[in-house]
Each structure stands twice: as structure tokens, then as C-alpha cells.
Amino acid sequence: MDTQHASAPLSTPSRKRDHVELCVHDDVQFTTKTAGFERVELLHNALPELDYNDIDTTTLLFGKPLAMPLMISSMTGGYAEAESINRSLAIACAEYGIALGVGSQRQALEDSTHHASFRVAREYHPHGFITANIGAPEIAQRSARESLHRIIDLIEADALTIHLNPLQELLQVGGNTSFSGVLTGIEECVQYLQIPIIVKEVGAGISRTVAEKLLDIGVQAIDVAGAGGTSWAGVELRRSAMLHEEKAHLHALWNWGIPTIECLQALAPLKPSPLDDDEGNMRFTLIASGGITSGFDMAKSLALGADLTASARPFMKQLVDHGQDGLHTMLRQWREQLTACMFLTGSGNISTMQNVSYILH
Ligand SMILES: Cc1cc2nc3c(=O)[nH]c(=O)nc-3n(C[C@H](O)[C@H](O)[C@H](O)COP(=O)(O)O)c2cc1C
DSSP states (O other), rough: OOOOOOOOOSSSHHHHHHHHHHHHHSBBBBBSSSSSSEEEEEEOOOOSSSOGGOOOOOEEEEEESSSSSSSEEOOOOOTTHHHHHHHHHHHHHHHHOEEOOOOOOOHHOOOOTTTHHHHHHHHSSSTTTTEEEHHHHHTTTTHHHHHHHHHHHHTTTEEEEEEEEHHHHHHTOOOOOOOOTTTHHHHHHHHSSOEEEEEESSOOOOOHHHHHHHHHTTEEEEEOBBTBBBOHHHHHHHHHHHHHHHGGGGGGGGGOSSSHHHHHHHHHGGGGOGGGGGOOOOOSEEESSOOOSSSHHHHHHHHHTTTTEEOHHHHHHHHHHHHHHHHHHHHHHHHHHHHHHHHHHTSHHHHHHHHHHHEEE
16 A cells, blocks of 8 residues: 655654554565574473463563563654554553553654653553653754653653664664764663663664673663564665655665574573572563564563563554454463463463473474
């Protein structure tokens, strides 16, 4: 389907609207690589020694309880129609006891026209874990950093997510490629903000070297957002064609990035082993995302060492194509798939699931 754009194609609301339209109606998946979950086989346990009905999928995220280790990833806000999308996502998150990320709040820093599109998340998920969201280019600017409390207060955020998206900005029409000073900016946020900082990519993955730099400055959570699901190079290449700014010579970047399971394998060893870990505190929370499309992928991510899993486009697409009920059906199915894997690996709770054996094909 051809995506329509509003009259000011470079404005933030128009761009956010285009992103949702492209993600829902166009084929913007990676084409030559996968997240890698098909290579991971959980080791069957014929003697699980537990009752299916006793399986406990709950976990804690920075002290807040979740009914299962899942977050609907940062997606939208900042234009009129985003209010109903975020309302629906928040209703589903409240119903299933999971975490929610709002989309980039850059627009909310520009003016207050669309503040309601973000605030609605807290209205409909009043007790849940909600993370604010801002991009690396804003973090590099002192003036934007000084205003972050406004977007945090807007949704009474439990954490601030900072997205690193150099590939996306590079290919975005009018994108901001000023990435100098981002690490220092993140460090300042860690020191001065009262809530945990989550750093994520948007589908190109986080390497071990980048993770080490982030952990050295005290970042509390890393969401790998690896390659294999939504290609943000793909989204921006499609959007640039739509805006008649053809970038065909950069098309090979569509499949750029580190597959999600490779990120998890590289980052999981950076966590302290359970034996060094007093009172169950983790030095950082490892979040698996990028191409997670089922409760089976959730279970495999946990076995690979993730503490939490997250997914974006599959939920947006399900909501737009099948409505609120469809979204709830999908969450119920993912919960059942996760619980099935826990039963068949003899995992009565999430921390046991994080230690099950797997075969890598
Ligand atoms: C419609 C849409 C909008 C998005 N907007 C944002 C955003 O504003 N901020 C952000 O950090 N990530 C954003 N993302 C990226 C996702 O959070 C996620 O990292 C990425 O899509 C990979 O996950 P997936 O394969 O499950 O889609 C967006 C994703 C989608 C589908």
C-alpha cells in the first residue's frame, strides 16, 4: 500500500505517522538475515518434576512486578492518532501485567500539542512499568538533556530509554547524524536522573564493546534490539523513496546489523554469575529484542541469558489488523508458549528458565 504523508513531511508528527504506516502496511523485515532463534533448540526435559499449573512466569523489573518478562517496545506518540494506539497498548499491558515503552518523546519537547498521546499510557497502565524514550542525538545536546524531566514527568516514567540509532538517522530524510558526545550525555543522565537508564538500539544490535562502554558509565539496562526483525534501514529507505529522495545506492544497508541472538551471546557473559550476586541484584538488566515473534522466542531469549524480552512491530501490526481483542489474543498465546517451554524444560520460575540448556544448530 502507498503510504500517504501529511503536508510537512519533515515534521516530527508527520514522520512518526509515516513510521507506523510503513511498519503496518509495508514489508520492512530484514530480507537476508534472521534474529537467529530458529538456530536455538531448548533441551527437552522428560522429567520436569513440576505441575504445569504451578509454573510462575512473574519477574521484577527495577522493583516493579511483571506477570511475565515482556515489554511492548517503544513505538509511538507525538501525533494525533498515536493517542488511541498508546491507549490500546497500555490497556493490553495492564491486562497482561507487562511493561510498556512509549515512542520517542522528542516531539513532546518541541511543544505540548500532542502531550496527551503520551500521557494516555500512564492513564491506562496506572501501576505498570512504563519507560520514557528519547534519541541519542537529543542526548548529545545539553539543552535537550536539561529538559528530560519534562518527558519523564509527563508519563511518570519508571525508567528512561535512550535509543542509539545511527543507521536509522543516516538513512532518514533530514535525519540527525550528530552522534559526537552521546556517551558523555548518557553518563550525565545516569548521574543526574533519579530513574534507571535503559539504552537500546532499534534493530541493528549492540556489540560487546558498546555494551562495556555503557556499563562502565553505569547504565542499568541494555536492550540489544538486534537485527532480524524490523529493519529500520528498510523503513527509512522506503520512506525516502516515498518522499522522492531516492537512496537506492545505499540499499545494501537494509540488512546491516548484528542478529539478536549474537548480541545476547556476546552480552550475557558480562552479567555476574548467580554465585557473585547478592540478594538477586543484577549488575545490569539484559533485554532481548529485535525479531521476537512468539513466546518460544521469549523462552529462548531467557535461556540465552536475557532478563526481559521485548517486541515492537508484531504488536503494532496485530493491533491495527485485528484490534484490541486481537492484541489480547496474541499476548495470551505468547504467555502459553512461554509457559509450555518452561514446563518442557522443567523450569518452575523465570530464574530457572534462564539457566536451562540449549543446543545451537
Ligand atoms: C512503528 C514503530 C515505531 C518505533 N519508534 C521507536 C521510537 O520512537 N523509539 C525507539 O526507541 N524505538 C522505536 N522503534 C523501534 C522498536 O522499539 C524496536 O527496537 C525495533 O522495531 C526492533 O524490534 P521488532 O523487531 O520487534 O520490531 C519503533 C518501532 C516501530 C515498529
